Amino acid sequence: xxxxxxxxxxxxxxxxxxxxxxxxxxxxxxxxxxxxxxxxxxxxxxxxxxxxxxxxxxxxxxxxxxxxxxxxxxxxxxxxxxxxxxxxxxxxxxxxxxxxxxxxxxxxxxxxxxxxxxxxxxxxxxxxxxxxxxxxxxxxxxxxxxxxxxxxxxxxxxxxxxxxxxxxxxxxxxxxxxxxxxxxxxxxxxxxxxxxxxxxxxxxxxxxxxxxxxxxxxxxxxxxxxxxxxxxxxxxxxxxxxxxxxxxxxxxxxxxxxxxxxxxxxxxxxxxxxxxxxxxxxxxxxxxxxxxxxxxxxxxxxxxxxxxxxx
Amino acid sequence: xxxxxxxxxxxxxxxxxxxxxxxxxxxxxxxxxxxxxxxxxxxxxxxxxxxxxxxxxxxxxxxxxxxxxxxxxxxxxxxxxxxxxxxxxx
Amino acid sequence: xxxxxxxxxxxxxxxxxxxxxxxxxxxxxxxxxxxxxxxxxxxxxxxxxxxxxxxxxxxxxxxxxxxxxxxxxxxxxxxxxxxxxxxxxxxxxxxxxxxxxxxxxxxxxxxxxxxxxxxxxxxxxxxxxxxxxxxxxxxxxxxxxxxxxxxxxxxxxxxxxxxxxxxxxxxxxxxxxxxxxxxxxxxxxxxxxxxxxxxxxxxxxxxxxxxxxxxxxxxxxxxxxxxxxxxxxxxxxxxxxxxxxxxxxxxxxxxxxxxxxxxxxxxxxxxxxxxxxxxxxxxxxxxxxxxxxxxxxxxxxxxxxxxxxxxxxxxxxxxxxxxxxxxxxxxxxxxxxxxxxxxxxxxxxxxxxxxxxxxxxxxxxxxxxxxxxxxxxxxxxxxxxxxxxxxxxxxxxx
Numbered sequence: 001x002x003x004x005x006x007x008x009x010x011x012x013x014x015x016x017x018x019x020x021x022x023x024x025x026x027x028x029x030x031x032x033x034x035x036x037x038x039x040x041x042x043x044x045x046x047x048x049x050x051x052x053x054x055x056x057x058x059x060x061x062x063x064x065x066x067x068x069x070x071x072x073x074x075x076x077x078x079x080x081x082x083x084x085x086x087x088x089x090x091x092x093x094x095x096x097x098x099x100x101x102x103x104x105x106x107x108x109x110x111x112x113x114x115x116x117x118x119x120x121x122x123x124x125x126x127x128x129x130x131x132x133x134x135x136x137x138x139x140x141x142x143x144x145x146x147x148x149x150x151x152x153x154x155x156x157x158x159x160x161x162x163x164x165x166x167x168x169x170x171x172x173x174x175x176x177x178x179x180x181x182x183x184x185x186x187x188x189x190x191x192x193x194x195x196x197x198x199x200x201x202x203x204x205x206x207x208x209x210x211x212x213x214x215x216x217x218x219x220x221x222x223x224x225x226x227x228x229x230x231x232x233x234x235x236x237x238x239x240x241x242x243x244x245x246x247x248x249x250x251x252x253x254x255x256x257x258x259x260x261x262x263x264x265x266x267x268x269x270x271x272x273x274x275x276x277x278x279x280x281x282x283x284x285x286x287x288x289x290x291x292x293x294x295x296x297x298x299x300x301x302x303x304x305x306x307x308x309x310x311x
Numbered sequence: 312x313x314x315x316x317x318x319x320x321x322x323x324x325x326x327x328x329x330x331x332x333x334x335x336x337x338x339x340x341x342x343x344x345x346x347x348x349x350x351x352x353x354x355x356x357x358x359x360x361x362x363x364x365x366x367x368x369x370x371x372x373x374x375x376x377x378x379x380x381x382x383x384x385x386x387x388x389x390x391x392x393x394x395x396x397x398x399x400x401x
Numbered sequence: 402x403x404x405x406x407x408x409x410x411x412x413x414x415x416x417x418x419x420x421x422x423x424x425x426x427x428x429x430x431x432x433x434x435x436x437x438x439x440x441x442x443x444x445x446x447x448x449x450x451x452x453x454x455x456x457x458x459x460x461x462x463x464x465x466x467x468x469x470x471x472x473x474x475x476x477x478x479x480x481x482x483x484x485x486x487x488x489x490x491x492x493x494x495x496x497x498x499x500x501x502x503x504x505x506x507x508x509x510x511x512x513x514x515x516x517x518x519x520x521x522x523x524x525x526x527x528x529x530x531x532x533x534x535x536x537x538x539x540x541x542x543x544x545x546x547x548x549x550x551x552x553x554x555x556x557x558x559x560x561x562x563x564x565x566x567x568x569x570x571x572x573x574x575x576x577x578x579x580x581x582x583x584x585x586x587x588x589x590x591x592x593x594x595x596x597x598x599x600x601x602x603x604x605x606x607x608x609x610x611x612x613x614x615x616x617x618x619x620x621x622x623x624x625x626x627x628x629x630x631x632x633x634x635x636x637x638x639x640x641x642x643x644x645x646x647x648x649x650x651x652x653x654x655x656x657x658x659x660x661x662x663x664x665x666x667x668x669x670x671x672x673x674x675x676x677x678x679x680x681x682x683x684x685x686x687x688x689x690x691x692x693x694x695x696x697x698x699x700x701x702x703x704x705x706x707x708x709x710x711x712x713x714x715x716x717x718x719x720x721x722x723x724x725x726x727x728x729x730x731x732x733x734x735x736x737x738x739x740x741x742x743x744x745x746x747x748x749x750x751x752x753x754x755x756x757x758x759x760x761x762x763x764x765x766x767x768x769x770x771x772x773x774x775x776x777x778x779x780x781x782x783x784x785x786x787x788x789x790x791x792x793x794x795x796x797x798x799x
Contacts, residue, residue, distance in 0.1 A: 070613045095429065
């Protein structure tokens, strides 16, 4: 088991908490992130899972990928399930000496941004000690790539197709982490599986707090973003390097960009490698592209200013 | 049918952790990763980016693939900083 | 023996009696959301917890959906779990109720039965519970505060039995019972602890046995896993009788699957559930004084439907009156009417059933009205008029 900050990849070797043979698509970005998070996690650990790709592909009865206690109830209640387990262990340890556990809840963007946001807000407000990880593939991939509150502007999904009149999703992505931060929980951060060291140390930091913590993980999806099965990590890295996916943390209200990007690549580099977004590079969609760029730039600038406040 | 039912724990609990390893996802593979051990530095980046996991560390610190489970996605090949992993047709 | 000793009765509302029983049951986790008319139950429990009288975690969730979700998770972790709701709250829990039963969680929930919107109404009927009757929960109706108090202990013992492992709903009529005060005979804390020792779950969420709960099951397994609920349900009547026997020895009180009153020689038997049974009892007494052979059967265990306990009481009557406090729009009968007709059919009996829907949205029903209903059926029988077979709506002003 790990102690303190993870400095080398070798420290993680042998700490896997999942088995192969799961049914996730070849090249699934979410599974890479989930693996890294689990390896870094403090133990003993209980995992809660919202209904999602991760849940379905990891537990094809009578088999399970998980080597830790794992529970799935429904789509929208992973945060509440974590609340119930945490409260139960608290009282059972007090009354009957049961062992306390760390708890990580995984939800997709649909299960977190949309249908599960009430349950998440309730659990964060109540202050249960658990880490919630939203693995964000920016659409309802499990049901066949429908748009969610996490889908970026202009993206093509099966319910926001590129039509002759309307081009992809007409709204910007919801800024979930800011909603989470507004609950004034001790720790919230974004992360990317491409930046594994940043991610695993955020997990360890999150779990050091006696309260709720939150990690927003980008999870590139080969099927829904339309890139080759070999490119999930490359795409995740481009998201970071174009400032599309800023890596930052909010620790007790203090903002910090954990991976500065002084010389960002043009956003087009991120867009052109995925067919869900590459149409934004066509001249007729220039206006949508500008709006998306403005969103990305404004968000980055705001984060920079906030980080400077607490530097 | 009674026999089938008696093997089911209450609520369909699965009591064998990690039992997806009964199922060999290697059959999904179209292309196969092959490592050039002369180039492999044992940095383990391929391993940390493997979604399965289907990569192991050998005794000499270099890596090997577990073809029982490798789905052939090719992330390892793209991410290897030493260009030591090639994808070849099955 | 304690049942021979005079008991001191404590004045309590049914809600307070339930909360007191839950405290004595030494629950570990309560997750609840306020809704009229059940709120008093969870208010009292909050007081017990905050005053250190009950060592439990009270999770003040942000919805009933989360109340049941937290209960399921806590129950799977091995805790003894209680919640309470009514009406829209139960409706909002709907999808989670199935998770609770299918994952075999022995949760006990008090349901202060209340009408469903729209129009919004806070008063009693049974529409809320009837909407979730197929969710795989054991459902018990109580007729007064004493039954409610006693059933809480029995419900935990039944739910947590390894042969059962199903959640139990204890249904009490909103306001008619939830807010009515009566003298309650209580058991001592030590009697409660003896009857209901701490829960010992066989399988629970813990790293000492890393198991997967709530997996994804395809057509090759789903049916068999789901059928477990039916198997467990079938064991309930016998198990409840055994539990009642133990409780009876301790308290002298026993309720059975049904409450029968003057059914032995009845020509017409009225069937109902909940607090209306007490009203109907006065009507039957009054009719008997007039020489009319009326009887009453109160459904106390509703799921599983206790066909074997019901049949001996109704097999020889000339007609049945089934009173439902819930509608089933478009169905051939209202909920209890459907079940009674199935019991008769399966027994090869063609006894006419007059099925009434009554008292929706808290509309009261009086002793005189019950008398009128039964008298009318008796007159029809005497005159050789056929009993109308469809559903009728008692007291509807149109």
